[in-house]
Amino acid sequence: MQNTSQATALIIGGSSGMGLESAKLLLKRNIKTIVVGRNLEKLNQARRELAEYGDLETMQADLYQVEGIQRIVELANNSTQHIKYLVNSAGYFKPTPFLDHSNDDYDTYQELNRAIFFISQAVAKNMLANSGGAIVNIGSMWAKQAIKATPSSAYSMAKAGLHALTQHMAMELADHNIRVNAVSPALVKSTIFESFIDPNAMDETLATFNGFHPIGRIGQPEEIAKTVDFLLSDDTNWVTGAIWDVDGGVIAGRN
Template identity: 50%
Template sequence: MTQQVALIVGGSSGMGKETAFRLVAKGLTTIILAHDPQGLEEAKAELETQGPGRVETAQVDLYDSQQVTDFINQLEKEERHLKYLVNAAGFFKPISFLEHTEEDYDAQLDMNKAFFFITQAVVKNMKKHHGGSIVNIGSMWAHQAVKATPSSAYSMQKAGLHSLTKNLAVELGEFNIRVNSVAPAVVVSPIYKAFIEEDKIEESLSGFQSLHPLGRLGRPKDIADGIDFLLSDKADWITGTILNVDGGVMAGHS
C-alpha cells in the first residue's frame, strides 16, 4: 500500500504546527515547510513527541522563486501519496492603503504565487493516487474590512485564497480531491510578530476580545480543529467551503 503523507506549508509555528500535532498523533508522516531552519528543527523535535507519525522538514523561502521551483521539482518526483495539503503560512502587518509600498504588496501577493504552484504540484500527485484533501487558511479579513487593522493587500491575498479554494473544488472534484478553507478572526498567533513582540502578542490583542460574540480571542488549536475536520473523512462530502472559525464574528459583532 502506498504511504500517505501530509504537507503543511508554514508548519513550524502557529496554526500550521497545531495541525501537524493532530496529523502526527494519527500516525501520518507529516512534512512541515518553513524558511527558518532553527524553527523547523525545534518544531520537528516537539512534534515527534506527539505520536507515531514521522516528521520531515523542508526549508523553503516562499519569496525565493528558485527555492520554490526546487521544492516543486522534489514534489514532482515524490512516489508517496501526498494525500493532505495545508497552506498555512501567513504574514500580517496593518498598513494603511496610502502607505503601502510595492514591498508590502509583494509580501502578501507573492505568497499566493508560491501557494498556487506548490498546490499544483501536490494536486498532480493526488490525481495520480486518486484523491486528496486540501485546506487553505484564509481570513475574516477577506470577508470584511476592520478599520482598526487596515490591511488591504493582506485582505486581497486571503480573498484570493478563498477564490482559489472554490475554483479548485469545482475543477478537482472529479478526481476525488476536496478543497476547503478556514477563515479565522483574531487568533493569538506568531503571525502578528511582524509588528508586536512575540511575548506581548496576547496582551496587545486583548482589546479585540469583545469583537467576538463568544467573548475571547482564538487560539491556534481552535483553527487546527477546523482544519483537522475538513481534512478528514468526516468531511467527505464537503468541498468548496469557507469555514468561519471566528468566535462568531461573521454573524455580527460590536
C-alpha cells in the same frame, strides 16, 4: 495500476501557529507529515515539539525564492510519495493604511499567493496520480470584512484571492477525488503578529481584541487546527469548495 505509496501530509508554513497544531493532529492520526518552514530556528523548534507524535520530516524553504518553491514542487513530483493531505498555512500580516502601501509590501502578499498557487498545482498533480486527496487553505475573516482598527487592504485582497482559488480548485478537481476547502479565522494567537507587535507584549496586546469577538476572546491555534483536521478527514467527504468561518462569531456580528 493504482499507486500504493505511503499517504503523507504536507504542511506549508507548519513551524508555528495553526500549521504546527494541524501537523500535530495529523501525526496523532498516524499520518506521516512533512512540515515546511522558512525560519530554520523555528523549524528546528517545531521538529523538537512534534517528534514525539509520529513520523515527521521537516524542510526549509523560502516561498519568496524560486529555489524554495521548486524544492517543494520537486517533492510533490516524487512518485514514491502520495501527498494525500495539503495545508497551506504560510502567511504574513502587517496592518498598513491603503494610502501608505508600497510596491514592496504589496508584493509580499501577492508573491506568497503565487507560491501557494503553484505548490498546490504540483501537489494536486501528485494527488491525481494517486487516489486523490484533500487540501485546506488558511484564509481569513479579513477577506470578507474590513476592520478599521487593522487596515489590511493588500492582505485582505490576497486572502480573498485564496478563498476564490479554493472554490475554483474544488470545482476543477472534484472529478479527481480531490477536495479543497478553506478556513476563515478571525484573530488567533500567532507569531504572525510579531511583524508589528513586540513579542514580550503579545498576550497583553492581543487581549485587547477579546471583546471584538461575540464569544468574548481571541482564538487559539489548536482550535483552528481541529477544523482543518476535520476538513482533511473522511468525516467531511461530502464537503468541498467551502469557506468555513472559525472566528468566534465575528462574521455573524461584532461586539
